[in-house]
Amino acid sequence: MTEETTEPLGSTPYGHAEERARAAAARLTAAGVHGTALTWVDNAGITRVKAVPVGRLAETVRMGVGMSPCFDVYLVDDSATSSPHIGGPDGDLRLFPDLDRVTVLAAQPGWAWAPVDRYEQDGTPYVACQRGFARRMAERALSEHGIELRMGLETEWIVTRGPLPQTGAELEYPSTGPAYGMARLAEMADYLRDILEALAAQGVEVLQIHPEYAQGQFEVSVAPSDPVGAADLTVLVRETIRAVSLRHGLTASFAPVVEPGGVGNGGHLHLSLWREGRNLCAGGEGPFGMEPESEAFLAGVLRELPALLAIGAPSPASYLRLRPSRWAGAHQCWGLETREAALRFVAGGERAPEAANAEVKCVDAAANPYLLTGSVIAVGLAGLGAGLRLPPPITGNPVDEGIQPRLPTSLAVALGHFERSGVLREALGEALFGAVAAVRRAESELFDGATPLEIAAATRGRY
Template identity: 50%
Template sequence: MDSANLTARGVLAVAVTWVDNSGVTRVKAVPVGMLANAVAHGIGVSPTFDRFVFDDSVTGGPIGDLRLKPDVGKLAVLAAQPGWAWAPGVRYDQEGVVHPGDARGLLMRVVNQVAEQDLSARAAFEIEWCVSKGEGDEFVPACSGPAYGMTRLTELSGYLHDVLDALATQGIHVEQIHPEYAAGQYELSIAHQEPVTAADHLVLVRETIRAITLNHGLRATFAPKVVAGGVGNGCHVHLSVWRDSKNLMGGGDGTFGLTADGASFIGGILSRLPALLAIGAPSVGSYLRLVPSSWAGAFQSWGLENREAALRFITAGSPNVEVKCFDGAANPYLALAALLVAGSAGVTEGATLPEPVDVDPATLADSVPLPSHLGAAVEAFEAEPTLLAAFGTELVDAITTVRKSEISILGDLTPEEIVERSRWSY
């Protein structure tokens, strides 16, 4: 969409976003008249943002400059923010090469690498968030009905209507929306797409929900833990792997209809789950959510329609695997890149799957728990050569520095203090 068309639609400026290594969506914006210049030459952005922590503390220096270029092919006029449009961006160096620390650029590269194996993927997210009517930073649930109750939908039906209307106007296909378990919590599922678009849509959906919530005088949070001791916000990933237009997670003669490569793809992810948590459950607060017997997937296991397994296999419709242990603090571009790297490595290795689990893994003596704190996940990530090689030295260093900085900030605090410090960062 060119500047003249945007101006005709009342758009004055375009917000260009990227997601940093702490999972926070950052932005630079340009007036519509400068959009063509931004596409051609980029918007100046400091590489320091690679080392921003959730609380905006900075772990890197101010030297250097990157160029943030909007992907106008994904541009959307924002229904909830009159006069604004949005586009995801990729950061480039001064020579026009994709910055090695750019998460969206990494995902684009990984998708191309997976294609060299004659593989492609489809991905979708389930997005959970909590809505507050409290003053300032206080969290007060904006609805009071029972979990999954129609009462909750009725209480905020106008709000949810506006969320759905805005997303539809922006071209986002919503498959389901409902009240969730935690106080003031809702969940929305969007249709599967190729991986880069799936991550773009997650960013757009979250920022649309945030804007609609503010328009209703409320506040939304996607943080993995909103109330200490309560149920947190997951951000489950649904993923399937394809070859020659055929879904490799169905139509085979393996367990639950898996093909050999489909099983190996899941096996590659399952075997690397401890390391993957440093990307998909990337905050200290993530491990307040990732506890047994809470539908969070706290054990390194898989099973058919098992909501306690970290990997829930689904056969209804288009078969796929749901990664339940990831949450709302994750950078979606990093999360999908890491899953694709792990899964495609599993195909290369001919990885096999253990027996599926059909009970709560917490009831089994031989179940393997996933890391119970961020430090253990970071250690597993630093010891996983496949992920390290794919992400590259610069990005790995930035990610681990940010994780260790968060641990130093929050690691010795009580659950209540951790939640208070991080609730509104996401």
């Protein structure tokens, strides 16, 4: 279910929405819902949650739910670090659910879900709220340039039987069919049908679902949305897949790699720029039909890719996936329908110019989707402001051409680029920028000297 509003929830605490929350609670109760999961995603990419009984939804909208800011410096293993502005046992925040996003969870009977915005105790927006950051960047694109962003994140996952071991134990996969094979779909037909059914019941428009390359791997793509909505959908889709998997006796992993040496899970981000209903990625005189604003935006993204990796490829495990000749986008280059390029342009064609978009391929599902969408907008706007132009596109494999710069091959190297990025520092603000940097540094140190198998085993069950 989705509640409608004429006011932009998230700009202030939601005390004014208490009456709406009571009506929503009544409808949730009538639908057999007893609890609402309230989620946010921390800087390590972990979806955290607090839940409230449906009967307390109105009070939650009025007063919020308490949660410590220390989770912004938690690591993937639930240990913690500290940063100049965030960390330690002091302080408290208030979590306010977005009533526009309240959804009855089809695969978790008796439960609903809503993402939250985070506020200080005095009602001011929390400066390190990742969802608020994504919203600010989207609003900035609209207010400064009249541009609306449409975004969508692909969801790839690998499914295994039983829980994922945190050791080198052999994994058991529920299917043996070939990559992209109908045989694998037939083996998993009931499972994939239940995923489609659950997503449809939740109002999620699925564009496609299919077996992927790695053993036990699948992918689902959903319709694009605004940047905050795209990040919300990513959380909802993953948790729906997780719940359906558990009901089938399976475990879904969205980690960058499940087994080292194999093809991992990407979290590719698709984006297009729109003004007054027109797609600026098509119909222009720039490369492959781009308008100049679209070219400048994408040039800004391409320029900042080494720094963006600290946002979009945030785990040491990410660099086990980000290898050449695996369609992971390991080189800092772009091209038309070139799946080895980190930035791939899709022209859409004469039949569907509205489908023209760009795909950032070098990112994975360990990323906080709100940080990712907001950061891509920030660097794109910097390119737009500077009037950047794209370099010549590549064709073929960048390895064969031998002249395309390789993106960072470790989290530590990506972190160095991130810390030198004035664009991202300004956009994120000192508190959020510092917390992200602290988490990346601590996770890099956490896995320093670990083998690829140790890194994969320690992280594959966390996302």
